[in-house]
Amino acid sequence: MAVATAGAVNAPKKSRVKDRQASMYPIWLLYPAAAIYGILFLLPTITSLYYSLTRWTLFNSEFIGFDNFIQFFQEPFLYQALINTVIFAFVTSGLKVVLGLALAVLLTSPLIARDFLRSVVFFPVLVSTVGVGITFTILMHPTEGVINETLAMIGIDGPGWLVDRNLALYSVALVDVWRGVGLATVIYIAGIVSIPADYYEASRIDGATRWQQFRHITLPLVRPAMFTVIILSFIGGLRLFDLIWTMTKGGPGFSSDVMASVVYKQYQSGFYGLSTAGNVVLFVLIAVLAVPLNMFLNRKVVTR
Template structure:
């Protein structure tokens, strides 16, 4: 009997160990993909950022690339533009996206059609959106200035003026990315228990009070998701800006992504790789604390 009980204990331990290791088989493919497509390229980029290379030969240069990149006169302006771009696009997507989502979760009969129309811009590539807005904002042939002339308003060179170029690109980015924000907000609002609305109606709450006291607090998870996604997208922005202004006029719309691309196109591969590493560190230093702060507030 003792021998049988001992064998049973050993068998149970083997079964428990198999149960513990069994989920690892499911995680292994994702872990392998993560190593191949993310970890390994980042380690290689980190190495090449300390070298001068021409895609064939690499010569170690230490921190010279970092010193040269950080002393570039256009870098500080590009960092400033990147922060302005990321914060502004993020804020507008959150505010405008929530307002549209509230409107599209009401009892409107055509709300499904309007949801499709709002989401349509997300399906268009960033380059196509950039080309479209570049044509619309043309100083003489663009539809925007042509429309303003109907009201005797003199338009400006929206993309050629240093005072309006960055704002014009921001508007185009918000137009394109608003669909994702609206969809996330709609999902967050629709996940709210209907009993909250019923209780508010019985208490005689107005629509504004329902939005303020129910929708805004209880859709916090959706709002946090929109903030994180929009902010990271703003920091990593490149395609839309390049297709509209190429960082101009001058350096008015230069962001980190466009500065890195200019270094690549000029043949400074080691220096441009340094820029990519700096941009990765920049994203991590801003996005991770922001996500931690939002998650902390969500739990409160």
């Protein structure tokens, strides 16, 4: 009887040891990913934080504390760049969310050559951003561009898309929407096709119209895909640089400057520590705006 009792006592201990060993197994699989993440993200981030507090060149550095940040915030056009960055992010992400959903609904309905049209919509995503910028810079030329020449043929005086201080930022934003709406559309399509067809069949039996199906079935069930599009588009809009630099270089004047272009201009001028401090400010800006938005959207997904 004593032997049986001892065996019963030892059995849970052995099972706990086995469970602990089994639970440790997946942790080992995380080490390679953690090492890559540390080398490619954490180490450069920590290094940037340090060098933002220095006056540095390729060969030496001098610790100067927060002087770079003080000087950066004294830049005369910094606040304009901050406002432009937020405006650009909201305009581009908003248009991608709406247009991407509209295109996804269209491209999941019965259409002739539907697969071909999906490829056409996604194609701009595959094109180099610099190539897109150069192409649209030519197309939007105020006097010789195809867009204004086409408008002139129907009696409309085309605007100075990239030379008007009031239009330059929004012109680049429209080009970014054209280039990136294909990715949003693909994400939406993946969300729509995952909705069970039984829901639509039941709604048709009950006499629901297309609009009622969209409002009460498609729109609620595609929300996770919508939130993904919002986060990706918003962060992409906050950090965009290459398209703006290719098309306007922040001009005319400083009317289309964003945070990334201001940082690059400081780097071009040889103020490496100052540009590093600007990168840190941009990183904080993205975190302050995107992290709460992501938390809010994730909470909406969980509670519904």
